[in-house]
Amino acid sequence: MTKQDPVSQNLRIQKTFEALFALEDVREIFRGALPSGLNETEEQAFQNKLAELRGLVSELETGTGKPEILKLTGNLPVRDREEACINIQPIQAAGRLTVEARKALIAYGDGYSTCDSCKKPFRLDKIKEQGIADFHGELAEFLNMDQARVVPGARRGFQAVISSLLEKGDVAVVSSLAHYTEFLSVEHAGGIVKEVPLNEKNIITADATAEKIEDVIRETGKVPKIVMIDHFDYQFANEHEVREIAKVSHAYDIPLLYNGAYTVGVMPVDGKALGADFVVGSGHKSMAAAAPSGVLATTEEWAPLVFRTTQMQGDLTGRRFGIKEVEMLGCTLMGGTLFSMMASFPAVKERVLHWDEEVRKSNYLMDRILSISGSRVLSEYPRKRALSKVDTTGSFDKVAQAHKKKGFFLSSELANRGIKGVFPGATKAWKLSTYGLSWEKVTYLGDALTEIAEKYGLGIQDEHAA
Ligand SMILES: *Cc1c(COP(=O)(O)O)cnc(C)c1O
Numbered sequence: 001m002t003k004q005d006p007v008s009q010n011l012r013i014q015k016t017f018e019a020l021f022a023l024e025d026v027r028e029i030f031r032g033a034l035p036s037g038l039n040e041t042e043e044q045a046f047q048n049k050l051a052e053l054r055g056l057v058s059e060l061e062t063g064t065g066k067p068e069i070l071k072l073t074g075n076l077p078v079r080d081r082e083e084a085c086i087n088i089q090p091i092q093a094a095g096r097l098t099v100e101a102r103k104a105l106i107a108y109g110d111g112y113s114t115c116d117s118c119k120k121p122f123r124l125d126k127i128k129e130q131g132i133a134d135f136h137g138e139l140a141e142f143l144n145m146d147q148a149r150v151v152p153g154a155r156r157g158f159q160a161v162i163s164s165l166l167e168k169g170d171v172a173v174v175s176s177l178a179h180y181t182e183f184l185s186v187e188h189a190g191g192i193v194k195e196v197p198l199n200e201k202n203i204i205t206a207d208a209t210a211e212k213i214e215d216v217i218r219e220t221g222k223v224p225k226i227v228m229i230d231h232f233d234y235q236f237a238n239e240h241e242v243r244e245i246a247k248v249s250h251a252y253d254i255p256l257l258y259n260g261a262y263t264v265g266v267m268p269v270d271g272k273a274l275g276a277d278f279v280v281g282s283g284h285k286s287m288a289a290a291a292p293s294g295v296l297a298t299t300e301e302w303a304p305l306v307f308r309t310t311q312m313q314g315d316l317t318g319r320r321f322g323i324k325e326v327e328m329l330g331c332t333l334m335g336g337t338l339f340s341m342m343a344s345f346p347a348v349k350e351r352v353l354h355w356d357e358e359v360r361k362s363n364y365l366m367d368r369i370l371s372i373s374g375s376r377v378l379s380e381y382p383r384k385r386a387l388s389k390v391d392t393t394g395s396f397d398k399v400a401q402a403h404k405k406k407g408f409f410l411s412s413e414l415a416n417r418g419i420k421g422v423f424p425g426a427t428k429a430w431k432l433s434t435y436g437l438s439w440e441k442v443t444y445l446g447d448a449l450t451e452i453a454e455k456y457g458l459g460i461q462d463e464h465a466a
Contacts, residue, residue: 012060094435136150154281201238258274310323
């Protein structure tokens with residue numbers, strides 16, 4: 001296999017987009033035409049487009065041609081980050097679409113495309129024809145829960161649960177590393193968050209949770225309505241004692257919401273074994289789906305409350321809306337988002353089985369970073385996850401102090417090597433994810449970081465360079 005030089009590689013990527021768009025233009029001709037066939041003008045336009053496409057294919061073959069300026073609309077450029085670069089941006093790694101999902105978006109991008117075969121009783125999760133109803137069942141099974149719904153993001157899953165459970169002034173116990181969307185879901189319902197403190201290792205323990213629940217009861221005289229715990233938090237991606245925390249909250253008769261934004265879709269999640277009453281996952285963060293998408297799963301015990309159906313009746317018309325679910329506002333993901341999630345699902349089910357390999361890659365890269373003297377890992381180590389937070393105050397930040405680009409030198413050195421996703425300007429504490437990258441890419445990353453370190457005279461300790 002011959003390696004393309006980067007210029008012609010980028011040109012080929014660009015030409016691939018041009019060819020894809022040319023095919024979309026062909027598709028547009030069919031959309032404008034009568035079902036009976038193309039008229040003369042359309043036929044001409046069709047032939048012209050095909051000729052253009054043939055030209056593009058030949059440019060692709062030879063790696064030649066001039067890049068057209070591709071703007072989708074206004075000043076919006078084509079996004080080729082995943083084709084042209086190694087993207088280590090932590091929130092994007094596991095939301096990268098599978099090829100099946102990208103095809104689903106092409107085919108089902110039109111507005112309400114899930115509604116082609118919607119029949120009575122008119123609810124998204126009941127649609128049989130496109131496999132939508134089955135998918136809902138499979139999602140519940142995948143998480144080992146009883147029922148599942150798709151939601152526009154994990155945050156909307158929190159919102160549905162919180163708004164069902166909390167009245168004004170009620171308390172939700174959350175982690176000190178809780179995501180802002182957990183706060184907002186509580187605020188939206190007029191509730192109050194109370195945070196469980198971290199231990200010295202930045203872990204939420206069951207003991208600390210029990211103490212917090214006791215504190216809340218003592219201070220407010222009320223038992224918290226829910227405990228929400230991130231299995232892996234977004235700041236350090238440390239693993240928290242979720243199973244034990246579920247036991248603690250159940251001892252107080254408090255349901256547990258398992259925040260799987262960083263787990264559902266990348267590692268096996270067994271809701272029942274974890275003792276979760278609610279499992280929330282993010283489609284666009286961890287299930288290789290388009291945004292906004294996610295999943296909310298629950299047990300037979302809680303489903304009637306959280307998935308309660310409308311009771312409202314119009315005073316003039318007397319209309320009622322049957323089995324539409326209040327918290328879902330009827331239907332949720334009505335088009336390409338759902339189909340992208342469904343199209344990726346077989347791959348997602350398979351990839352969670354290879355989580356240990358992803359963790360090995362993560363640890364390999366951490367060891368490469370640790371081999372650069374002065375670098376530290378702020379997350380728990382060895383890593384149990386693909387996302388990590390590192391501290392390079394003692395290494396790359398020293399270089400930044402003297403560099404004319406200051407902190408931007410690192411992201412720019414990385415970008416020169418085709419690596420993106422490091423927060424521009426960050427040289428002290430920064431996050432990255434190796435999720436879904438091949439070993440070839442992970443090794444390339446390790447080599448690139450070592451090379452940058454050596455270029456600026458930072459020491460490399462070989463015992464860490466695995
Ligand atoms: C990303 C994230 C969320 C929000 O997920 P959305 O699907 O974008 O709503 C919630 N919690 C945690 C821990 C996250 O990392």
